[in-house]
Amino acid sequence: xxxxxxxxxxxxxxxxxxxxxxxxxxxxxxxxxxxxxxxxxxxxxxxxxxxxxxxxxxxxxxxxxxxxxxxxxxxxxxxxxxxxxxxxxxxxxxxxxxxxxxxxxxxxxxxxxxxxxxxxxxxxxxxxxxxxxxxxxxxxxxxxxxxxxxxxxxxxxxxxxxxxxxxxxxxxxxxxxxxxxxxxxxxxxxxxxxxxxxxxxxxxxxxxxxxxx
Amino acid sequence: xxxxxxxxxxxxxxxxxxxxxxxxxxxxxxxxxxxxxxxxxxxxxxxxxxxxxxxxxxxxxxxxxxxxxxxxxxxxxxxxxxxxxxxxxxxxxxxxxxxxxxxxxxxxxxxxxxxxxxxxxxxxxxxxxxxxxxxxxxxxxxxxxxxxxxxxxxxxxxxxxxxxxxxxxxxxxxxxxxxxxxxxxxxxxxxxxxxxxxxxxxxxxxxxxxxxxxxxxxxxxxxxxxxxxxxxxxxxxxxxxxxxxxxxxxxxxxxxxxxxxxxxxxxxxxxxxxxxxxxxxxxxxxxxxxxxxxxxxxxxxxxxxxxxxx
Numbered sequence: 323x324x325x326x327x328x329x330x331x332x333x334x335x336x337x338x339x340x341x342x343x344x345x346x347x348x349x350x351x352x353x354x355x356x357x358x359x360x361x362x363x364x365x366x367x368x369x370x371x372x373x374x375x376x377x378x379x380x381x382x383x384x385x386x387x388x389x390x391x392x393x394x395x396x397x398x399x400x401x402x403x404x405x406x407x408x409x410x411x412x413x414x415x416x417x418x419x420x421x422x423x424x425x426x427x428x429x430x431x432x433x434x435x436x437x438x439x440x441x442x443x444x445x446x447x448x449x450x451x452x453x454x455x456x457x458x459x460x461x462x463x464x465x466x467x468x469x470x471x472x473x474x475x476x477x478x479x480x481x482x483x484x485x486x487x488x489x490x491x492x493x494x495x496x497x498x499x500x501x502x503x504x505x506x507x508x509x510x511x512x513x514x515x516x517x518x519x520x521x522x523x524x525x526x527x528x529x530x531x532x533x534x535x
Numbered sequence: 536x537x538x539x540x541x542x543x544x545x546x547x548x549x550x551x552x553x554x555x556x557x558x559x560x561x562x563x564x565x566x567x568x569x570x571x572x573x574x575x576x577x578x579x580x581x582x583x584x585x586x587x588x589x590x591x592x593x594x595x596x597x598x599x600x601x602x603x604x605x606x607x608x609x610x611x612x613x614x615x616x617x618x619x620x621x622x623x624x625x626x627x628x629x630x631x632x633x634x635x636x637x638x639x640x641x642x643x644x645x646x647x648x649x650x651x652x653x654x655x656x657x658x659x660x661x662x663x664x665x666x667x668x669x670x671x672x673x674x675x676x677x678x679x680x681x682x683x684x685x686x687x688x689x690x691x692x693x694x695x696x697x698x699x700x701x702x703x704x705x706x707x708x709x710x711x712x713x714x715x716x717x718x719x720x721x722x723x724x725x726x727x728x729x730x731x732x733x734x735x736x737x738x739x740x741x742x743x744x745x746x747x748x749x750x751x752x753x754x755x756x757x758x759x760x761x762x763x764x765x766x767x768x769x770x771x772x773x774x775x776x777x778x779x780x781x782x783x784x785x786x787x788x789x790x791x792x793x794x795x796x797x798x799x800x801x802x803x804x805x806x807x808x809x810x811x812x813x814x815x816x817x818x819x820x821x822x823x824x825x826x827x828x829x830x831x832x833x834x835x836x837x838x839x840x841x842x843x844x845x
Binding site for chain 2: 326327328329330331332334336340347362363364365366367368369370371372374377450451452453454455456457515520521524525
């Protein structure tokens with residue numbers, strides 16, 4: 323783990339274990355509050371997170387992050403997200419009727435039923451969000467279902483599509499182009515700008531998919 | 536409240552290439568929401584300061600073709616790009632508080648230098664309403680009226696006939712005493728980005744010695760720049776230097792305003808207002824905040840160079 327300047331108004335912490343940045347976000351926000359420093363946002367990605375701040379607070383925040391990392395190295399359960407495993411997961415009801423279900427089953431040498439039970443049996447966590455508002459990259463997909471993206475992306479993937487690619491699972495919050503394999507659909511509203519909490523899935527959150535007929 | 540205060544508004548007669556912009560949606564990047572807001576923050580801040588507004592008040596960001604009619608007596612300030620703008624037949628000077636009487640029309644026809652002008656109205660734009668709607672809460676999305684072209688977050692799309700209610704001025708408007716020419720530096724300062732160390736020294740040297748041309752595909756998401764060196768040049772191009780040293784597969788990192796992404800073809804993209812929150816291309820550097828403002832004002836075809844700073 324390293325703390326480095328990312329321009330004058332941002333700092334990046336990289337070299338994190340894959341998928342842990344989302345869980346670390348609240349620790350960083352809490353540490354900033356405790357120290358009385360204002361940060362604009364803490365934005366997680368696959369193996370890093372970025373803190374945005376004013377140029378004036380850069381030194382203070384970088385010092386604070388170095389301290390936090392020291393703590394995480396001493397207590398690895400924080401940095402791996404293991405400490406938060408008691409959170410209540412968000413359950414997403416899925417109808418496994420996706421256009422790529424049979425193709426994925428064939429590619430993974432599994433039956434369609436096995437793909438469904440593997441996907442709906444796993445424990446997921448939001449590693450980070452990106453691509454579109456409310457699009458959450460979920461880690462926890464069983465290794466046997468790890469596949470590359472589709473060779474040619476679709477111009478239109480319907481909102482609510484439950485998909486997998488590149489070792490992640492995700493739900494398309496709105497209709498958009500997309501290169502992931504579609505396993506099913508959900509009627510859950512993944513994004514609503516008028517909600518108090520617009521995104522159903524936030525970084526660090528636990529998620530489970532529940533198969534419905 | 537007097538009747539005039541209740542009905543302070545302007546009407547859009549012609550949208551042209553214009554959007555409503557304010558300070559955007561900070562604090563939602565972790566959910567995949569771009570910050571958005573005014574692309575040239577320096578000109579945006581100046582427009583609001585001279586108009587006597589709060590520094591986050593909503594303004595019109597225009598690349599020309601805009602016509603608005605005052606539905607009450609208003610004061611406006613135009614900053615940013617050097618424009619051909621008129622109230623009736625009278626040219627509108629940049630960075631001056633201009634009175635526009637009820638019923639008069641202000642036009643921003645075309646830009647001479649720069650890509651975006653900022654029209655602040657004293658009191659600030661407090662909402663966007665279609666001509667058939669009565670004014671309610673202005674329809675802000677996540678606390679902002681900004682039109683974000685990447686996420687398609689448009690509180691209410693601007694169209695001819697749109698009514699934009701105007702708030703109460705926070706303080707009296709003012710003008711810059713001297714006429715300030717709109718001169719853009721061609722030299723852009725940047726600091727090392729997260730992937731700086733992955734680039735071979737040859738690529739880094741070429742990057743700083745290359746003259747980059749602003750591409751016409753640049754927009755509010757990113758300013759795209761292409762190497763303008765002649766291909767028969769005996770010196771190695773940036774793209775060729777890049778090809779020699781493979782960067783390997785990268786995991787995506789959070790993107791920030793000013794981040795300079797290098798695409799596999801050797802083109803570069805500088806992230807601006809509506810940039811995606813994460814991205815997988817290597818980030819060679821970060822343009823200094825004020826220089827991002829300079830960069831977004833460069834017209835397509837403009838040549839710029841980059842210099843490393845600390």
